[in-house]
Amino acid sequence: MLKKMSYSSFPEDVLEHVFSFVQSDKDRNAISLVCKFWFQVERRCRKRIFVGNCYAVSPRMVTRRFPDVRSVELKGKPHFADFNLVPEGWGGYVYPWIAEMASGYPLLEEIRLKRMVVSDESLELIAKSFKNFKVLVLSSCEGFSTQGLAAIAANCRNLRELDLRESEVEDRSGNWLSLFPETYTSLVSLNIACLGSEVSISALERLLGRCPNLRTLLLNHAVPLDKLANLLRQAPQLVELGTGAYSADMRTDIFSNLAGAFSGCMELKSLSGFWDVVPAYLPAFYSICTGLTSLNLSYATIQCPHIIELLSFCPNLQRLWVLDYIEDGGLEALATSCKDLRELRVFPSEPYGAEPNVSLTEQGLVSVSEGCPKLESVLYFCRRMSNDALVTIARNRPNMTRFRLCIIEPRTPDYLTEQPLDVGFGAIVEHCKDLRRLSLSGLLTDRVFEYIGTYAKKLEMLSVAFAGESDLGLHHVLSGCDSLRKLEIRDCPFGDKALLANAAKLETMRSLWMSSCLVSFEACKLLGQKMPRLNVEVIVDERQPPDLRPENFPVEKLYIYRTVAGPRLDMPGFVWNMDEDSALRLSRKGFRTI
Amino acid sequence: MSRPPPAIEEDGPSNVSLVASSSSDCITQNVSGLKERNYLGLSDCSSVDSSAASSLVDDRKNKLNLRATELRLGLPGSLSPERDPELSLLGSGKLDEKPLFPLLPLKDRICATLQKNVVSGNKRGFSDTMDRFSEVKSSVYTEKNWMLHGSGPDSESPQSVAQGMFLGNSGTNLKLSSRPSGTQQAIMKEMTPKVVAERPCAADGAHHNQAAASNNSSAPAAKAQVVGWPPIRSFRKNTLATTSKNNDEVDGKPGPGALYVKVSMDGAPYLRKVDLRTYSNYGELSSALEKMFGCFTIGQCGSHVIPGREKLSESKLKDLLHGSEYVLTYEDKDNDWMLVGDVPWDMFIDSCKRLKIMKSSDAIGLDSFR
Numbered sequence A: 001m002l003k004k005m006s007y008s009s010f011p012e013d014v015l016e017h018v019f020s021f022v023q024s025d026k027d028r029n030a031i032s033l034v035c036k037f038w039f040q041v042e043r044r045c046r047k048r049i050f051v052g053n054c055y056a057v058s059p060r061m062v063t064r065r066f067p068d069v070r071s072v073e074l075k076g077k078p079h080f081a082d083f084n085l086v087p088e089g090w091g092g093y094v095y096p097w098i099a100e101m102a103s104g105y106p107l108l109e110e111i112r113l114k115r116m117v118v119s120d121e122s123l124e125l126i127a128k129s130f131k132n133f134k135v136l137v138l139s140s141c142e143g144f145s146t147q148g149l150a151a152i153a154a155n156c157r158n159l160r161e162l163d164l165r166e167s168e169v170e171d172r173s174g175n176w177l178s179l180f181p182e183t184y185t186s187l188v189s190l191n192i193a194c195l196g197s198e199v200s201i202s203a204l205e206r207l208l209g210r211c212p213n214l215r216t217l218l219l220n221h222a223v224p225l226d227k228l229a230n231l232l233r234q235a236p237q238l239v240e241l242g243t244g245a246y247s248a249d250m251r252t253d254i255f256s257n258l259a260g261a262f263s264g265c266m267e268l269k270s271l272s273g274f275w276d277v278v279p280a281y282l283p284a285f286y287s288i289c290t291g292l293t294s295l296n297l298s299y300a301t302i303q304c305p306h307i308i309e310l311l312s313f314c315p316n317l318q319r320l321w322v323l324d325y326i327e328d329g330g331l332e333a334l335a336t337s338c339k340d341l342r343e344l345r346v347f348p349s350e351p352y353g354a355e356p357n358v359s360l361t362e363q364g365l366v367s368v369s370e371g372c373p374k375l376e377s378v379l380y381f382c383r384r385m386s387n388d389a390l391v392t393i394a395r396n397r398p399n400m401t402r403f404r405l406c407i408i409e410p411r412t413p414d415y416l417t418e419q420p421l422d423v424g425f426g427a428i429v430e431h432c433k434d435l436r437r438l439s440l441s442g443l444l445t446d447r448v449f450e451y452i453g454t455y456a457k458k459l460e461m462l463s464v465a466f467a468g469e470s471d472l473g474l475h476h477v478l479s480g481c482d483s484l485r486k487l488e489i490r491d492c493p494f495g496d497k498a499l500l501a502n503a504a505k506l507e508t509m510r511s512l513w514m515s516s517c518l519v520s521f522e523a524c525k526l527l528g529q530k531m532p533r534l535n536v537e538v539i540v541d542e543r544q545p546p547d548l549r550p551e552n553f554p555v556e557k558l559y560i561y562r563t564v565a566g567p568r569l570d571m572p573g574f575v576w577n578m579d580e581d582s583a584l585r586l587s588r589k590g591f592r593t594i
Numbered sequence B: 001m002s003r004p005p006p007a008i009e010e011d012g013p014s015n016v017s018l019v020a021s022s023s024s025d026c027i028t029q030n031v032s033g034l035k036e037r038n039y040l041g042l043s044d045c046s047s048v049d050s051s052a053a054s055s056l057v058d059d060r061k062n063k064l065n066l067r068a069t070e071l072r073l074g075l076p077g078s079l080s081p082e083r084d085p086e087l088s089l090l091g092s093g094k095l096d097e098k099p100l101f102p103l104l105p106l107k108d109r110i111c112a113t114l115q116k117n118v119v120s121g122n123k124r125g126f127s128d129t130m131d132r133f134s135e136v137k138s139s140v141y142t143e144k145n146w147m148l149h150g151s152g153p154d155s156e157s158p159q160s161v162a163q164g165m166f167l168g169n170s171g172t173n174l175k176l177s178s179r180p181s182g183t184q185q186a187i188m189k190e191m192t193p194k195v196v197a198e199r200p201c202a203a204d205g206a207h208h209n210q211a212a213a214s215n216n217s218s219a220p221a222a223k224a225q226v227v228g229w230p231p232i233r234s235f236r237k238n239t240l241a242t243t244s245k246n247n248d249e250v251d252g253k254p255g256p257g258a259l260y261v262k263v264s265m266d267g268a269p270y271l272r273k274v275d276l277r278t279y280s281n282y283g284e285l286s287s288a289l290e291k292m293f294g295c296f297t298i299g300q301c302g303s304h305v306i307p308g309r310e311k312l313s314e315s316k317l318k319d320l321l322h323g324s325e326y327v328l329t330y331e332d333k334d335n336d337w338m339l340v341g342d343v344p345w346d347m348f349i350d351s352c353k354r355l356k357i358m359k360s361s362d363a364i365g366l367d368s369f370r
Helices: A012-019 A025-032 A036-045 A059-065 A079-083 A095-104 A120-129 A146-155 A201-210 A225-234 A252-263 A279-291 A304-312 A324-337 A362-371 A387-396 A422-431 A446-455 A471-480 A496-501 A521-530 A582-587 B007-022 B025-032 B051-069 B106-114 B128-135 B161-175 B180-191 B208-216 B234-247 B282-304 B314-323 B345-351
Strands: A048-051 A071-075 A110-114 A135-139 A161-163 A189-191 A216-218 A240-242 A270-272 A294-297 A319-323 A343-347 A377-382 A402-407 A437-439 A461-465 A486-490 A511-515 A534-539 A557-562 A575-577 B260-265 B272-275 B326-331 B337-339 B354-359
Touching: A012 A036, A025 A036, A059 A095, A071 A095, A079 A486, A079 A511, A095 A120, A120 A146, A146 A161, A201 A225, A225 A252, A252 A279, A279 A304, A294 A304, A304 A324, A319 A324, A324 A343, A324 A362, A343 A362, A362 A377, A362 A387, A387 A422, A422 A437, A422 A446, A446 A471, A471 A486, A471 A496, A496 A521, A521 A534, B260 B282, B272 B282, B282 B326, B282 B354
Parallel strands: A048 A071, A071 A110, A110 A135, A135 A161, A161 A189, A189 A216, A216 A240, A240 A270, A270 A294, A294 A319, A319 A343, A343 A377, A377 A402, A402 A437, A437 A461, A461 A486, A486 A511, B260 B354
Antiparallel strands: A511 A557, A534 A557, A534 A575, B260 B272, B326 B337, B326 B354
């Protein structure tokens, strides 16, 4: 008789202890699949949950499986919501999650949300439900006001992080910042850069003065430059600073005050803000530039010479976000000054102008790819590109992991040869074997997708716009990209065939967005009905009169995502789940959960 | 599906000829500041009605078009935030993009599709036929009778724009089948400044319309925008608008930056957002809101229709709309709700935090209601 290996005799707490050294979600998921015993042990001690699509699973399912979670991260709307392609009211409400966690996770400490609708009620519920609440990060969220923030400030005694990055916050006035009690001293990170309204500077100063652990402070535009020095003196230990408006009348006392304050901040590694920048005040922080690893000048409308001068003081820069005022010349200087550069983002200063307003071309990117051996992450807006340049970049930087190129005019060909840019992007995917994220632009045929399907085996996220010729393009991607998780497509002639032929692939991905493509209603219905673990959601045009049947028309916006939670219950009238029949749909009142 | 032609149809042929003569002229016309022509009969007030109304309309249209064709450099905040101009070439809810003709069977569509390079950025049809009709969209719904306190005539009769509109437009399109893109471009500029551009692509010769477009129209004076392109987040767009305002020489717009406010409507399931800085008077704001929210009135009209009867007569529609009047209100900086139209426009945009379209019965309590 074989002696069975008995895992159940292995002490559970030892196993738990071992698991505690494994933090990554992927590894924890793998652990949970080893056997039932490990599944049980693992789930009871998992402390952190990441849900990449809040509709992939229901809140109750999460709290039932993982009873002792301390940190939750959720993402809501599809990425294209950032560019106004998702109508308001689409969904992504966090309230049901907060409600469920209020009872399921009283010890919850951290909530991180991205592209979700967060109401003041949600914030108030957070403030009163979690006694040990420490971290609130609201990234690109909306639906709340300063009233909700007031509830957080007043009630969360142990709050360490309040980060509102790029959220839309309604100003209900009232001095929410002053509601942090005088006894409150635990602030480590405060990001209010997105706030349109003013905050009380004196309250801020007092807050900084009593929080010795503050490391990150990102101010909003409303904080004037002449107040910055005092704030800095309250928090000389800052590691990350976002200035407010960086302009003032040129006065030597303001300047020297500011320069003095900056020189006291020896730990500063990251600078951002710089709205309305007056170049004469830039030298005020030169003294700390050698320590800078991250610089965000993407709101600073300073011209090339000033940028070059500034960069010459920043030899240790790893991340630079900048406007295209930097021009090719500035990028060449960057390539010389900043050999440690890992990430570059160049944003357009005048994206809607018909003509280029600056001398920024493909050459700038080529220079940086040559001069910066560690460059791995690029976001680049420009107006012209060539296959040669892309091939050069690919050969220079096979270590590229994120490459997003936006040629501003859709379908722009190689400016030298008038050819599509298939070969150039093909070189990128062929040489950069670890490429995880790619955004395409310019004139592209199905060939580029053939390259991508063949080479981009580690690609996780692909963004496509105004590209391709036929279903074959989509088919290459869906059948070839083994690691694909997120695919977003707009304005491409992709239709039903590729979608239906690769239906099973969709269950291996987080989501697929297709808008202004050629997918028919019938295909969506078929997909919805045949694939129970996918939600196939069609966003119909809300302005369409109700007596015209939308089934007769091409699907304008399609969002498909895998889920174990079935059709969601909070769809607005203009979002249709395709496995429901129309009678059911018409009678369903899409109720909105706050 | 045929519908009884409403009164507006008489304008149809004349609309067509107007368009025919002025489709690409419209572009140059605008630039040289000549009078705008309401060539689609898409007036916010019925052209049948009072002259006061039509002159108001023309006025609005003038302003609307001049702005549409103005050279604008880097003022992204002045674009409309509303979604779906990309769905409709005409970029407005008034002209819906659904043609009244049934689509071809699926496989035909696919075949037709695969044979050509299909454009994007507009409502792509599955065949050439569809393309033509899909360009000029029909609207089944009509005006709503906006009551702006202190502005506009009381009796603006709504039009059943759609059916006649569609017939007129399709006639237009068919006649101008050789130059639909020019029409589109002109139409786009007519309706709103923030619409989809059908960008004629050099490499794309197969598409029916595009071939025509490249023959006829030069690049439009102002660059019409595609929704969500280039892919820049709103926060960045708004900030850029503010800062580029300081740098920009070509300055036709009043006020800096963008001013997005939420617009809600009683009974509508979701909000919209508008950028108040893209309008220069109440009339423009009103017409834009009508386009955005017009469909909700129709939703309610629909519920009054006798089941089985698919169409509404024009008179019934008029009755309905007169019965369900809406007023436009706003919340000001003191958190009070006021009727829109009381104060000068500049003062209004300074203090308006959000807009709400209320039933006039609900608005009785508002202070300034007469």
